[in-house]
Amino acid sequence: xxxxxxxxxxxxxxxxxxxxxxxxxxxxxxxxxxxxxxxxxxxxxxxxxxxxxxxxxxxxxxxxxxxxxxxxxxxxxxxxxxxxxxxxxxxxxxxxxxxxxxxxxxxxxxxxxxxxxxxxxxxxxxxxxxxxxxxxxxxxxxxxxxxxxxxxxxxxxxxxxxxxxxxxxxxxxxxxxxxxxxxxxxxxxxxxxxxxxxxxxxxxxxxxxxxxxxxxxxxxxxxxxxxxxxxxxxxxxxxxxxxxxxxxxxxxxxxxxxxxxxxxxxxxxxxxxxxxxxxxxxxxxxxxxxxxxxxxxxxxxxxxxxxxxxxxxxxxxxxxxxxxxxxxxxxxxxxxxxxxxxxxxxxxxxxxxxxxxxxxxxxxxxxxxxxxxxxxxxxxxxxxxxxxxxxxxxxxxxxxxxxxxxxxxxxxxxxxxxxxxxxxxxxxxxxxxxxxxxxxxxxxxxxxxxxxxxxxxxxxxxxxxxxxxxxxxxxxxxxxxxxxxxxxxxxx
Numbered sequence: 001x002x003x004x005x006x007x008x009x010x011x012x013x014x015x016x017x018x019x020x021x022x023x024x025x026x027x028x029x030x031x032x033x034x035x036x037x038x039x040x041x042x043x044x045x046x047x048x049x050x051x052x053x054x055x056x057x058x059x060x061x062x063x064x065x066x067x068x069x070x071x072x073x074x075x076x077x078x079x080x081x082x083x084x085x086x087x088x089x090x091x092x093x094x095x096x097x098x099x100x101x102x103x104x105x106x107x108x109x110x111x112x113x114x115x116x117x118x119x120x121x122x123x124x125x126x127x128x129x130x131x132x133x134x135x136x137x138x139x140x141x142x143x144x145x146x147x148x149x150x151x152x153x154x155x156x157x158x159x160x161x162x163x164x165x166x167x168x169x170x171x172x173x174x175x176x177x178x179x180x181x182x183x184x185x186x187x188x189x190x191x192x193x194x195x196x197x198x199x200x201x202x203x204x205x206x207x208x209x210x211x212x213x214x215x216x217x218x219x220x221x222x223x224x225x226x227x228x229x230x231x232x233x234x235x236x237x238x239x240x241x242x243x244x245x246x247x248x249x250x251x252x253x254x255x256x257x258x259x260x261x262x263x264x265x266x267x268x269x270x271x272x273x274x275x276x277x278x279x280x281x282x283x284x285x286x287x288x289x290x291x292x293x294x295x296x297x298x299x300x301x302x303x304x305x306x307x308x309x310x311x312x313x314x315x316x317x318x319x320x321x322x323x324x325x326x327x328x329x330x331x332x333x334x335x336x337x338x339x340x341x342x343x344x345x346x347x348x349x350x351x352x353x354x355x356x357x358x359x360x361x362x363x364x365x366x367x368x369x370x371x372x373x374x375x376x377x378x379x380x381x382x383x384x385x386x387x388x389x390x391x392x393x394x395x396x397x398x399x400x401x402x403x404x405x406x407x408x409x410x411x412x413x414x415x416x417x418x419x420x421x422x423x424x425x426x427x428x429x430x431x432x433x434x435x436x437x438x439x440x441x442x443x444x445x446x447x448x449x450x451x452x453x454x455x456x457x458x459x460x461x462x463x464x465x466x467x468x469x470x471x472x473x474x475x476x477x478x479x480x481x482x483x484x485x486x487x488x489x490x491x492x
Contacts (some may be wrong), residue, residue, distance in 0.1 A: 012389075027409070027435070027456035029417035030078045034063040034452070035087070049075070050112070050453035052106045053428040053436040057081075060103035060112055061453050067069040067446055069137075075320060079112065079134075088112070089139045090120070091130055092119040100129070105165050111135045113162030128158030131173050133165070133173045136142075142171065142191050145198050148180040160189070160196075164216050168192070171221050174213035182207075188214040188225050188243065199223060199243045202250060212241070216268050224266035224275050231260060240266035240277050240295070251275065252300040255282030268321045273297075274316030276327060292316030292345075302346050303327070306354050309337025311346045320373035325349075327361050328379045328436075330369040340462075344370035344381050346403040351408030356405040358383040358398065364389030368398065368406055377402060380409075380426035397437045399427040409437065413456065421452060423450070433458045 034048045036328065047064035062075040063085070090101050100117035106365040112134040118127035118141075121176035131142040144160050160175035170192040177187040187210070188199040201212035212227035223243040229236045229250070239262070240251040256262040264279035275295040281288045281302075294301040305313045316331035317393035327347040333354065334340040343366070344355040357366035361384065368383035381394040383406055409423050421439040428436040434457050441450040 011265075017426050021266070025077050025414040025417075025460070026412040026459060028459055029413050030083075030455040030457060032059060032061065032453040032455060033085055034100075035076050035078070035085065047451055048077070049357060049437050049452040050427050050438060051104050051449065052100070052112075053430050053435060053455075054106045054110070055430045055432060056110065057106055057430070057434055057455070057457075058106060058110055059436060059453065059455060060106050060114075061479055062102065074100070077102070077114075077116075079106075080455075081110075087336075088134055090119070091116040091132060091139065092127070095098040101132075103134070104161075104163055107165045107167050107169070107221065108165065109169070111169050113165045114174070115161040115173075116161070118140075126153050128156055128176070131160040131162040131171065131175065131189075133162070133169070133171060133191075135169075141166060145177045145187055145189055145196060147178070147198075149177055151181045151183070158183075159186075162191070163214065163354065166217055166219055166221070168219070168446055170217060171219060172214035172217050172225075172271070179208065183470065185211045186207045186213060188212040188215070188223065188227070188463075190217075190221075190223060190243070190300045194485040200227075200248045202227040202241065205230060206233045207234070207431075212252060212451065214243070215266065218269050218271050218273070220271065220273075222269060222273060224269045224277070226265045237261045238265060240264040240275075240293070241280065242266060242269070242275060249255045251277075251295045252298070254293075254300070254302070256285065257282060257287065260287045262291075265317075266295070268318060270321045270325070271323045272325070274321055274325060274327075276321045276329065278317040281313055281322060290316060290334075291312040292318050292331050292347075294321075294347075303329070303345070303352050305332040306343060306345070306352075307332050307334035307337065307339055309334075314339055315342060319370055320379070322373055322375045322377065324375065326373065326376070326377045328370040328373040332382075333366070335364070340364050341366045342369065344368045344379065344383075344398075344400070344406065346370075346377070346379055346400065348377075348403070351468045353401045353403040355403070356381065356399075358406060358408055359386050361392055367392075367395075370400075371426055374429045374433070375431045376433070378429055380429045381423040383408075391450065394422070394440075395424050397423040397435075399429075399435065407418075409435070409456065418454070421454075423456075424455065455491065 003226040050061045052060045059080040063474045076087045100116045103112045104114040109142050115129045140485045158176045162171045162173040174186050177184045190197045201210040204210035214223045214225040217223045218220045226238045227241045229239045266277040268276045279293045292303040314332035318329040320328040324380045333343040346353045357368040360366045370379050370381040373379040379400045383398045423439045426437045439452045
């Protein structure tokens with residue numbers, strides 16, 4: 001696989017501009033705006049952080065609100081839909097306090113989950129953060145997991161968080177767990193129809209303290225995540241698990257150390273029950289690395305990395321699985337037995353494909369990662385770029401079609417649409433092929449105050465220069481009821 005020689009920043013910009021002008025842009029750019037500065041010549045970007053994108057082209061984000069004098073206030077949560085930013089509410093009764101609602105996930109019915117700081121009136125103490133569901137302007141507090149007598153007072157550390165929501169509105173996440181007033185750690189939860197259910201964990205210490213959290217679920221209600229494994233009251237490390245039929249199930253490990261310690265995590269699941277994540281790899285009780293993993297029907301499948309001399313894996317994690325069984329993630333890359341960075345990969349039918357990196361830096365190192373993938377196998381993420389001395393200068397957002405090498409998204413848009421901005425990372429891609437990205441001012445790359453959420457929308461049903469379609473399925477933006485039922489129209 002050819003990799004570009006590191007270029008000076010000026011030369012790189014010239015190449016990007018030439019490439020973009022030479023070919024028809026593949027994507028239109030929608031600036032999602034901000035509460036205050038943003039999308040103006042003086043301030044091309046505010047401070048906007050995107051979180052999630054659904055198939056109806058709705059986005060959840062937070063945006064710093066700027067007063068007229070230019071002073072930044074607390075970030076405000078919002079839903080972007082059809083060109084309009086709608087501020088989301090908060091939990092609590094203090095009317096002036098809007099900080100710290102994080103909208104982490106959204107389904108195709110427009111239901112949003114995440115967490116919100118619970119603030120009452122100023123003379124009352126903070127009550128921590130609670131998971132919520134927002135729908136049609138209404139905020140529902142999911143509360144905390146409490147058995148028996150509640151504590152006399154909840155502390156600032158009390159928390160629950162929604163991390164994923166299914167099409168039917170089932171929410172999974174993690175919550176502080178109290179039993180008869182005592183804090184006993186964190187537990188994975190599932191919430192639906194007004195009820196929060198403790199999913200349990202893999203044992204506890206002598207006093208009942210334990211830890212588990214959920215990461216994802218499928219439409220059948222199977223939940224995946226991580227639980228700390230306690231054996232004889234001793235914590236032996238976090239393990240990949242799934243919850244189904246009211247029970248917790250531990251997924252196979254790749255060995256342990258001499259004392260039985262190991263680490264693994266389950267991060268994603270598709271509708272067929274294929275689970276992805278990572279696991280530490282032990283040989284004769286010696287840690288050799290961390291492998292990208294699949295679990296299917298109780299069987300562990302190791303995805304080898306791209307350091308052939310190791311004969312196993314140095315580092316890897318699965319970050320996306322679609323319902324066609326295509327898998328994507330990030331894994332170690334190198335030459336011989338020499339580790340030279342990490343690359344995004346796509347795996348299908350037992351074969352992993354290296355998606356490459358945009359450039360190679362000093363010492364031959366390079367970096368890329370997959371953050372998301374849609375049902376058509378379009379994978380998005382980020383890749384490091386380097387200056388003329390081979391030193392890293394930041395990431396560029398990338399896209400891969402059909403397992404082909406990553407392409408810089410900055411070269412696939414009209415430069416006029418992203419003036420003074422560099423598209424740094426891709427956060428999500430929906431089944432229409434829309435890509436949610438983060439851009440930063442190219443004049444202040446290190447300033448966290450100058451970030452902007454953009455939505456890249458494919459231009460029609462045309463083909464790009466490799467003759468592959470950039471986007472997949474369409475949906476009726478107006479039909480929320482159909483979206484909730486899972487209605488599709490899709491050219492496959």
